[in-house]
Amino acid sequence: CCLSVPFIFLTVLLLVYLSGSTFGIKLTGNGYTDILIAINPEVPEDPVLITQIEEMFKEASRHLLNATKKHLYFKEVAILVPPNWNKGNYSKAKTEVYDKANIIIDEPNKLHGDQPYTLQYGECGSEGRYIHLTPDFMLNDDVSKYYGPRGKVFVHEWAHLRWGVFDEYNEEKPFYLSGSIIEATRCTINITGKYIHKRDQRDCTTDPVTGLYTEDCVFYPDKQQTTSASIMYNQGLSVKEFCTKETHNTEAPNIQNRLCGNRGVEEVITSLSVDAGVAVVPTPPSILPTFTVVQCRQRVVCLVLDVSGSMAGSRMLNLRQAATLFIQKIVEDQAYIGIVQFTATATIREPLTLIDGEASRDKLVGSLPLSAGGGTDICAGVKKDGAIGDAIILLTDGESSINCQKRVNESGATVHTITLGPKANIDVKELSDISGGKYHNAADGVDSNDLVDIFTSHTTSDGNLTKQTIQLESTGLNMIGWFNGSVSIDRTIGNKTSFLVIYERSPPDILVLSPFTRTYDTSHFKHDAPAKTLTLDIEGTAETGQWKYSLLNKESTAQSMSMTVTSRAVSDAIPPVMVKTHMSQQSSNGSKPMLVYAEVNQKGVPVILADVMATLKSDSGDQYQLQLLDNGAGADAFRNDGIYSSYFTELTTGKYSLKVKVHNNDGMARFSLRRHSGALYIPGYVVNGQVVMNPPKPPVSEDDLQADVGSFTRTVIGESFSVLLPPGVPPPNFPPNKITDLNAEIEEDKVLLTWTAPGEDMDQGTATAYEIRFSEDSDLLRSNFSTAHLVTYDLSPKKAGSPEKLSFTLFSIIKNGTTLFFAAKAEDKSFLKSETSNIIQVTKIVPKAPVPSPTDAPDTSGSGVNITAIVISVTTVTMVACLIASVTMCSIKSRRVNHA
Structure with missing residues (x-):
């Protein structure tokens, strides 16, 4: 956001004081503060919407206080209007x-319609990204009533966002067997209601093969409950609490049990979440939150650039190249830009200037510093009048101490910090931490292209995706001869498409070939010899398809070159495919692995089956490449949700950059119907013994989504992060990751267990062995895994991410209704074992033979033969059984195994 304009000078240059704490939601006493709710520019202006937001938070504060046993409430909320x-x-x-x-x-x-949902990346106990609400949900009671009171719905979503817990219902597995009893997937088990056919309100019938109710059966809960939990199951009931350790339903096949190890919501909050261990203070007399309504207009940015002696030479050139791209291509029209340089003192090179055409951009580029010399004092600008925007991009390669955080507590600026080279003081990151800015570390050299990537990432952030510059390609090489590559322009982008070539010494020959074979050569590029850049701007809308480019180094010795391609949305009506990436932590001491995430979607609709590669580069020159997967295993929590993940385990001390490239050159990528964690659409209630049905939830089908995404290319960077291992301590050795997708099928008399292979170190490499056990008591598998019956050993694990399959042939007679439980661990070469997997329930069902009607001819082929079925769900039930299993390992060429 921005400071009001017009203005030219302000008396402050740099830095923010925000009470010295990390930016984001805070818990002050019992009350949550610094909560930010933002309204998208597509939402029409309506003062009633602001009133409804405030009323929702007031109601939610009361519900939150009750749900947390008088501990927590909402205290301060900011509403950002577009x-x-x-x-x-x-x-x-x-x-x-x-x-x-x-x-x-x-x-x-x-995908979601008006359903409230929270974007969660997966780890139990980890904070989510954001809660998504629609204007109709906020303004239209006929919409919100299908989800429950807005305040209680918000508490449901807040639990996802703040504490990293998950839904206790499961629309894909609405029922499960608890012994011989069919139960609805819910928490607590004491939630009462009726099982009714949704079409004609008859009593539900049982599927003779599965032993569960048929697909058209729905559980309608009583609206008034005698139990007090749980809000994470159905927020529309009279329940007012979360499931505790004592009341949690560990049997239910829901995501909460699968990802949180069968822990209840309250247990996760108090032991795993960001608020675990928080001291409780007396609740104040009033728990009603206070509100501020704020607005941003034009963006105002001040470039604060280090020109000390160590910046001389290639660093100053790299700075000019990246800052020129930012001014010419990234900053939107009507923004304000100022430029300040500093050594031991600060100088204003250009006061805040309105971007209103090419002339203003050229003037700012001409004001970029040309030479370097002197010492470094990052805080020098605080002592001098200067120009400041609402955002500061501070670039330095120096080791100056940072002692001016409290100089300008009224500035309210966001500081984005860039450290260049291995010697820059990482303490400068504190300025970003306390102001909500970004931190990046850049390596030296044209071929790294780091500075260009960083400045490209500072695009507008008002929620209007069609105004943002999107980076498609960023690649560099120290080379002799030809440098070839390609980039795809998809149908969601194509306006203001630009090819930027940066070279080290002499300009290369360039060829760019469009999909329809139009050729652009060096003569079509604008050459800036002092900056050593060549730029090609494609007029109008760029052709859709694959663009090919070639650079020829005409020198006899190697020189560094890079290619950067950017574009914007093809129109205001078509949101572009976007990619975001980040690490699970911004710093690590090596005590636990880090996770890399990349989110690929088109305005909330996941894009799946894309090729996603992450490059992590340390300031010492080490480089690691990780393939990010959306397979619902290893680091990835949910299959086909458009969030691609991987563990980063090779931790050594240093500063790291993160870069992700996403491709769909083979045309495999598709849009997904997978929804994120959200409030349950309530099918109806039982009121005074009568079922009151709601209209069916609006379906989403493949026809509603354009299945073929088309070929596309994206390149994004995440914030830099740091690793600081204790002195003298070797790099950490991590166990295999927990198996979270253990599942099973049945083919005749064989039980088939399937799962995704973990790695030697989390989801990297190949584990050494599996340990699979079973028990008649699921609690035994969770609490004392090693004492359960051993099923297999001497199995050879496959490479991490590979599908695994295990076949059991049952010899002994198992009584009808018998339930058994299976779980697994993986082991590495250092004998480190993973956590216990999710627990699989296996129940034997022998359905009754069908009774022939009087008109049916007798069936002499064996009408009395029993049909055996095994019903699988990720649940826990207590039943007694005997099993004698012979185990064989099968290679997985399909989901089914051919019986002998």
Whole structure:
């Protein structure tokens, strides 16, 4: 967001004081503060919407207090309205920006409709990214009533966002067997209701093969319950608490049990979440939150650039190249840009200047510093009048101490810090931490292209995706001869497409070939000899398809070159495919592995089956490449949700950069129907003994989504991160990852266990062995795994991420209704074992033979033969059984195994 304009000078240059704490939601006493809710620019201006937001938070604060046993409530909330709202008298936004919002109000997307949901990346106990609400949910009671009271719905979503817990219902597995009793997937087990056919309200019938109710059966809960839990199952009931360790239903086949090791929500909050161990203080007399409504208009950015002696030579050139791209291609029209340089003192090179055409951009580029010399004092600008925006991009390669955080507590600026080279003081990152800015570390050299990537990432962040510059390609090489590559322009982008070539010494020959064979050569590029750049701007909308490029180094010795391709949305009506990436932690001491995430979607609709590669590079020159997967195993929590993940385990001390490239050159990528964690759409209630049905939830089919995404290319960077291992301690050795997708099928008399192979170190490499056990008591598998019956040994694990299959032939007679439980661990070469997997329930069902009607001819082929079935669900039940199993390992060429 921005400071009000027009203005030229302000008396402050740099830095923010925000009470010295990390930016984001805070828990002050019992009350949550610094909560930011942002409204998307597509939402029409409506003062009633702001009123409804405030009423929802007031109601939610009361519900939260009850749900947390009088411990927690909402204290301070900021509402960020979009820049195109002009009817209200809104305060000026400071550090509030759309991309940092905890709650987003936006128009419904094709996947979720008006369903409230929370974007979660997976780890139990880890904070989510944001809560998504729609204007209709907030304003239309006929929409919100299908989810329950808004305040209680918000508490349900807050639990996802803040504490990293998951839903206790399961629309894919609505029922399970608890012994011989069919139960609805819910928490607590004491939730009462009726099982009714949704079409004609008859009593439900049982599928003779599965032993469960048929697909058209629905559990309708009593609206008034005698039990007090749980909000994470159905927020529309009279329940008011979360499931505790004592009341949690460990049997239910829901995501909470699968990902949180069968722990209850309250147990996760108090032991695993960001609020675990927080001291409880007396609740104040009032728990009603206070609100501020703020707005940003034009973006105002000040470039604060280090020109000390160590920046001389290639570093100064790299700075000019990256800053030129930022000014010419990234910053949107009507933004304000200022430039300040500093050594031991600070100098204003250009005051805040309105971007209103090419002339203003050229003037700013001409004001970029040309030479370097002197010492480094990052805080020098605080002592001098200067120009400042709502955002500062601070670049330095120096080791100056940082002692000016509290100089300008009224500035309200967001500081984005860039450290260049291995000697830059990482303490400068603190300025970003306390102001909500980004931190990046850049390596030297043209071929790294780091500075260009960083400046490209500082695009507008008001929620309007069609205004953002999207980086498609970023690659560099120290080379002799030809340098060839390709980039795909998909149908969601194509406006303001630009090819930027940066070279080290002499300009190369260039060829760019469009999909329809139009050729652009060096003569079509604009050459900036002092900056050593060549730029090709494609007029109009770029052709859709694969563009090929070739660079020829005409020198006889190697020189570094790079190619950067950027574009924007093809129109305001078509949101582009976007990619975001980040690490699970911004710093690590090696005590636990880090996770790499990349989110690929088109306005909330996941893009799956893409090729996603992450490059992590340390300031010592070490480079690691990881393939990120969306397979629901290893680091990845949910299959086909558009969030690609991997563990990073090779931790050594240093600063690291993160870069992700996403391709769909083979055309395999598709949009997915997989929804994120969200509030349950309530099918109906039982009121005074009668079922009151709601209309069916609006379905989403493949026809509603354009199945073929088409070929596309994206390149993004995440914030840099650091690793600091204890002195003298060797790099950590991690066990295999927990198996979370253990599953089973049945073919005749064989039970087939399937899962995804873990690695030697989490999901990297190949594990050494598996240990699979079973028990008649699921609690035994969770609490004392090694004492359960051993099923297999001497199995040879496959490479991490590979599908595994195990076949059991049952010889002994198992009584009808018998339930057994299976779980697994993996072991590495250092004898480190993974956590116990999710627990699989196996129940034997022998359905009754069908009774022939009087008109049916007798069936002499064996009508009395029993049919055996095994029903699988990730649950826990207590039953007694005997099993004698012979185990064979099968190679997995299909999901089914051919019986002998």
